[in-house]
Amino acid sequence: MIRIEPRETQSRTFTLGVPILSAVIALALAAIPLLAAGANPIVAYAEMFRGVFGSVFAFSEVLTRATPLIFTGLAAALAFRAKLWNIGAEGQLYLGAMAAVAIGSGVLDVPGILLLPMIVILGAAAGAAGMVAPTYLKTRFGADEVVTTLLLNFIILIFVQMMLEGPLQDPMSLGWPQSAPVLDQGMLPPLMERLRVHSGLILALILAGLAQFMLARSVWGFRLRAVGENAAAARHAGINVKRSLFGVAILSGGLAGLAGVSEVAGLKGYLTADLSPGFGYTGIVVAMLAGLSPAGVVIAALFIASVFVGADSMSRAMGVSSFLADLVVSMSLLCVLVGGFVARYRIVRSSTARAAS
Amino acid sequence: MMDILNILLSESFWAASLRIATPLIFGVLGALICERAGVLNLGIEGIFVVGAMCGWMAVWLGAGLWGGVLVAALAGAFFGLLHAILTVPLGLSQHVSGLGITLFATSVSYFTYRTALPNVSSPPRIEPFQPLDLPILSDLPFLGSVLFQQTALTWLALLLVAVVWYVMNRTALGVAIKAVGDNPDSVDAQGLSVYALRMGAITVGSALMALGGAFLTMSAFDAFFFGMVNGRGWVCIALVIFASWRPGKALLGALLFGAFDALQVRLQTEIGALVPGQVFLMAPYILSIIALVIAARSADYPRALLTPWFKGQR
Numbered sequence: 061m062i063r064i065e066p067r068e069t070q071s072r073t074f075t076l077g078v079p080i081l082s083a084v085i086a087l088a089l090a091a092i093p094l095l096a097a098g099a100n101p102i103v104a105y106a107e108m109f110r111g112v113f114g115s116v117f118a119f120s121e122v123l124t125r126a127t128p129l130i131f132t133g134l135a136a137a138l139a140f141r142a143k144l145w146n147i148g149a150e151g152q153l154y155l156g157a158m159a160a161v162a163i164g165s166g167v168l169d170v171p172g173i174l175l176l177p178m179i180v181i182l183g184a185a186a187g188a189a190g191m192v193a194p195t196y197l198k199t200r201f202g203a204d205e206v207v208t209t210l211l212l213n214f215i216i217l218i219f220v221q222m223m224l225e226g227p228l229q230d231p232m233s234l235g236w237p238q239s240a241p242v243l244d245q246g247m248l249p250p251l252m253e254r255l256r257v258h259s260g261l262i263l264a265l266i267l268a269g270l271a272q273f274m275l276a277r278s279v280w281g282f283r284l285r286a287v288g289e290n291a292a293a294a295r296h297a298g299i300n301v302k303r304s305l306f307g308v309a310i311l312s313g314g315l316a317g318l319a320g321v322s323e324v325a326g327l328k329g330y331l332t333a334d335l336s337p338g339f340g341y342t343g344i345v346v347a348m349l350a351g352l353s354p355a356g357v358v359i360a361a362l363f364i365a366s367v368f369v370g371a372d373s374m375s376r377a378m379g380v381s382s383f384l385a386d387l388v389v390s391m392s393l394l395c396v397l398v399g400g401f402v403a404r405y406r407i408v409r410s411s412t413a414r415a416a417s
Numbered sequence: 418m419m420d421i422l423n424i425l426l427s428e429s430f431w432a433a434s435l436r437i438a439t440p441l442i443f444g445v446l447g448a449l450i451c452e453r454a455g456v457l458n459l460g461i462e463g464i465f466v467v468g469a470m471c472g473w474m475a476v477w478l479g480a481g482l483w484g485g486v487l488v489a490a491l492a493g494a495f496f497g498l499l500h501a502i503l504t505v506p507l508g509l510s511q512h513v514s515g516l517g518i519t520l521f522a523t524s525v526s527y528f529t530y531r532t533a534l535p536n537v538s539s540p541p542r543i544e545p546f547q548p549l550d551l552p553i554l555s556d557l558p559f560l561g562s563v564l565f566q567q568t569a570l571t572w573l574a575l576l577l578v579a580v581v582w583y584v585m586n587r588t589a590l591g592v593a594i595k596a597v598g599d600n601p602d603s604v605d606a607q608g609l610s611v612y613a614l615r616m617g618a619i620t621v622g623s624a625l626m627a628l629g630g631a632f633l634t635m636s637a638f639d640a641f642f643f644g645m646v647n648g649r650g651w652v653c654i655a656l657v658i659f660a661s662w663r664p665g666k667a668l669l670g671a672l673l674f675g676a677f678d679a680l681q682v683r684l685q686t687e688i689g690a691l692v693p694g695q696v697f698l699m700a701p702y703i704l705s706i707i708a709l710v711i712a713a714r715s716a717d718y719p720r721a722l723l724t725p726w727f728k729g730q731r
Contacts, residue, residue: 063728063729093528201714207705210654214702344513345517381535383527390524391521397510397514
């Protein structure tokens with residue numbers, strides 16, 4: 061008889077090995093769609109590698125692409141730790157971006173030096189507000205936050221389009237649905253000349269470090285993990301579960317909002333409705349690949365960003381659809397899920413079934 | 418006010434409501450079957466996309482309309498089976514697995530479509546299902562002309578409501594599916610396979626979801642577009658809670674939703690000058706959230722929903 065039982069201990073090899081192996085398997089599986097598209101997989105992988113590591117410019121593009129993914133990955137990782145299913149990072153990203161252009165394009169009369177800090181703080185606050193509402197509906201009415209945050213993504217995106225054809229539209233844009241540009245003082249300074257990588261990356265790395273430290277070492281982190289592992293037990297132990305949930309909701313939404321701030325004030329300079337190609341959803345994959353660890357999020361975001369940048373470059377060179385990147389990303393999520401099972405359980409063959417405890 | 422009354426009394430309004438409701442009827446029924454068996458299927462959004470793409474492509478390649486429907490259902494069943502394997506014997510997080518299925522199914526569909534049609538400026542069209550003229554029924558006053566404007570897929574959706582209701586409430590299989598979502602231990606104690614029941618329910622439910630997608634490309638429209646599912650799957654997940662996991666109420670919920678959506682389109686032409694058009698576009702999603710909030714308090718979730726079950730462990 062075959063049965064499944066939990067492993068006694070979780071080894072470090074598995075914690076580190078499973079995500080790496082999952083990424084490798086997902087990349088290897090991409091050979092199937094590549095062959096189907098009539099491309100030589102070896103050549104395609106070489107093109108992808110060149111697109112990522114081929115030049116300083118190429119790798120700077122990976123860093124640029126990883127920046128919003130670190131923010132949305134952290135947003136998902138923290139929320140999922142508390143079993144708060146925030147699938148709304150995409151919408152919260154746009155809320156942060158809207159706040160950034162609303163303040164940054166000179167509507168408020170703010171002294172130049174204060175403009176950037178205000179954009180960052182209010183952008184994060186806007187994102188946080190976008191997560192507080194579903195958390196309230198969850199704690200007050202029991203409305204599933206998965207559904208509300210998912211639906212809010214659509215509502216917010218339509219709201220963005222409305223704002224870009226209304227109050228936020230650039231009068232100089234000749235009717236294009238596009239916001240006025242963020243003033244120079246409001247922009248996150250670039251990190252290197254002539255490259256697109258900007259100081260939003262530094263902010264993302266600092267926040268990842270802070271989240272890692274807080275989660276592992278602080279009372280707040282302990283409470284968060286306790287709520288996620290067993291809400292009833294946490295409540296019994298005197299933890300205010302509701303307050304913990306709102307706390308993590310604010311952080312998660314705020315981080316997603318910062319992804320929008322960073323894209324607008326670090327990269328694009330203005331807002332359009334196609335600012336994010338699904339950074340919010342990809343952030344979930346990043347968080348899962350990272351095993352919900354903030355430090356891991358940085359590495360996973362770099363990997364996913366490399367897949368996107370590499371696939372784009374390969375797509376231009378070989379004419380294979382760049383949807384290949386989305387395929388690799390989704391397959392790595394499924395692989396890491398299965399890998400997590402292998403790490404947690406083992407399959408035992410036993411002739412005598414152990415008495416059920 | 419008179420305008421609204423005029424709209425509500427028009428046959429075209431009710432015909433449109435039923436048309437908008439059709440993909441949701443398929444989707445809610447599919448989600449209902451999965452959740453009754455104790456498994457949340459957030460793959461629904463991607464399974465809609467797969468159904469829409471595969472159904473359309475099969476017809477485009479010459480399989481015929483019903484061939485397309487079959488292909489769509491099989492594709493949905495395939496991705497459903499994948500979700501079933503991940504969540505039932507492996508007992509992995511139903512949330513994450515479902516989202517993974519949605520991302521995977523969507524990217525497979527988009528990649529396949531793009532690879533098959535690399536350089537098309539406008540999406541190729543197929544000859545979609547035509548309105549079905551049934552003797553006697555079509556001659557009924559009002560109701561006849563509302564139903565007369567519908568295609569065979571809408572009839573199939575209505576038929577499936579009855580079938581799912583019958584199976585769930587009148588057969589041993591239905592009792593077993595509901596039991597496996599409430600108390601899998603009791604099902605196991607009776608010698609039935611929890612794994613088989615749950616996996617079967619997810620696979621069949623996912624096939625129904627894919628039909629909702631197929632309706633979009635084979636009846637509502639005649640081509641496949643990126644982003645055409647546009648959250649319809651998520652709306653179904655909200656509606657199934659609103660429907661308290663009952664087929665009859667699922668039909669009612671989908672129809673109500675369709676009616677509101679049809680109403681907002683018509684109001685848009687009436688008072689569109691006063692309010693930005695986007696307000697109307699938001700309405701269906703806002704409506705779904707309101708429906709969810711209203712229903713959530715008293716929602717009687719299947720008790721084992723989201724809880725994995727392993728043989729030999731209690």
